[in-house]
Amino acid sequence: MAGHGLPTTSYAVLGLLSRGPMSGYELAGFAGESIAHFWPIRKSQIYGELGRLEELGFVDGTSVHQEKLPDKRVYRISSAGKKAMSDWLGSPDYESTRFRSGFLVKVFFADQMPLETLERMLSDAREKAETYRAELQATADHLSEEPQEAFTRSTALFGVRINQAIVEWAEEVGPALTKERKKKR
Amino acid sequence: MAGHGLPTTSYAVLGLLSRGPMSGYELAGFAGESIAHFWPIRKSQIYGELGRLEELGFVDGTSVHQEKLPDKRVYRISSAGKKAMSDWLGSPDYESTRFRSGFLVKVFFADQMPLETLERMLSDAREKAETYRAELQATADHLSEEPQEAFTRSTALFGVRINQAIVEWAEEVGPALTKERKKKR
DNA sequence: ATCCTCATGTAACACGTTACATGATTAC
DNA sequence: GTAATCATGTAACGTGTTACATGAGGAT
Helix, strand or coil, X not given: CCCCCCCHHHHHHHHHHCCCCEEHHHHHHHHHHHCCCCCCCCHHHHHHHXXXXXXXXXXXXXXXXCCCCCCEEEEEEXXXXXXXXXXXXXXXXXXXXXXXXXXXXXXXXXXHCCHHHHHHHHHHHHHHHHHHHHHHHHHHHHCCCCHHHHHHHHHHHHHHHHHHHHHHHHHHHHHHHHHHHHHCC | XXXXXXXXXXXXXXXXXXXXXXXXXXXXXXXXXXXXXXXCCCHHHHHHHHHHHHHCCCEEEEEECCCCCCCXXXXXXXXXXXXXXXXXXXXXXXXXXXXXXXHHHHHHCHHHCCHHHHHHHHHHHHHHHXXXXXXXXXXXXXXXXXXXXXXXXXXXXHHHHHHHHHHHHHHHHHHHHHXXXXXXX
16 A cells, blocks of 8 residues: 555546546446556456445446446546545555566476476567567557656556566577476486 | 466465475475565465365375474475476466556556656666666576576576666656656646 | 564455356347 | 347455464564
8 A cells, every 4th residue: 555545456546537537337448448557457346446436435426327228327536536646646655566477487497397388488478578568669659749648658668668678588598498408307 | 377277376385395395484485585576475375375285185284393483384295296286387378477566557647746756756666676686686696507596597587687677667768757747737 | 671583373354356147239 | 140249237256465373582
């Protein structure tokens, strides 16, 4: 927790709502296109957050009837919500990074792994990172020069750097590791 | 899940036990020095995993009485456990990477953030990554040339690359973002 | 004397994931 | 006309985190 109270996910939802009123479904879509690469949120979790935020008085929900589609509930950030958001933004504290790599767990124990499997894993990881890097680079390139977008772009560029690092890592250690595995056994 | 059954944490525990019998407490310490930077496991979770693995017959636990210290339960990997481990290592599938950055969430919404806070955050993130990078580099350097260690070293080098990328990112976008925030408002 | 760390764990809870539900519209 | 997708959500579950417990030894 950063400062005092709510988990980061709550502020993420609140922040997205500060860009305009939305239903949970719409919010899930928006989150998927904007923050998902560094802070994924499942839609079921979004509904939970919206409920919590409404109880706290940080958002106001309004039920909207629709003819051909299911009725929806549209949420709008309240003034208390804006205050909570700007308090959060006022502090430089942030929730510490969570990183877990099932890939590295396997690499760590790979001295017991068939050579072919290891090679498949390494090339797979390299390729995935390469693809993802290109994708995020494209995202960054397509953003406008609007001031607001500079922040979005910087988060995309973060992902670009990370995935570039992974590609380079795979190229560096790949040959050494498979060679290692050939010696052993 | 990678293949069929257990979560990655179970295999991580099993894999560490394949290096030798340990108590839960010892295992937690070992995990903290080896895999924590890409797969952290809390000790309370380790006890849970050990219980599960014992029920599955993948490890055998033996209670050991100690004079001055609390009694402990020492676990040893069973042959069924070794089989489960090698089956897991035989498949190139791995649990997908989980990455969550509370830092980037704040950066994403930083157009509403006081300039000073943004600057503090960026330099803090840069510094943390720099420190962590050096730490992991030292870890990699101190590993021997034993074949086994090559895999451990590669996971450390992964962290080195990642943190190097973060440092470079901060240097790239830092000035642009703070400049952006100076224009706005 | 008191406080902190070591060495062992147990218990409670919350976040986040996966699975389930439902009706209309579009695709093949 | 059957299957996939859209548009809305709810419910159940499990991993992982935080808090609690306990007694001995070392530090100040």
